[in-house]
Amino acid sequence: MSSYTSIxxxxxxxxxxxxxxxxLVDVRLDEDFAADPRLIPGAIRHSHLDxxxxxxxxTGQSVVVVCQKGQxxxxxxAAWLRCGNIAAEVLEGG
Structure with missing residues (x-):
């Protein structure tokens, strides 16, 4: 079941x-992305480290952050983005 911080x-x-x-922002690790290099249509890939x-x-957008397991x-x-007043959720299950 979705929480208020997940979708x-x-x-x-x-x-x-x-x-x-x-x-949609995909923050999977490089090795996870290499194992399955597909992106959700329209997603952009960024490192969680930067x-x-x-x-x-x-800013001003709603965001869904995606990783391997959604954890x-x-x-x-997503928490970091919310601290910056960006409406961010996590995709359940990655």
């Missing part, structure tokens, strides 16, 4: 392609 894949799939579609360098580009990397990155 289910079903809900996200209904938003993609609409005016309310969030910006979130302070790219977060300002997301540590995405949770931490």
């Amino acid at each position: 289910s894949s079903e809900k996200l799939s209904r938003l993609i392609g609409t005016a309310k579609a969030p910006t 979130v302070q360098d790219w977060a300002h580009r997301l 540590k990397l995405s949770e931490g990155t």
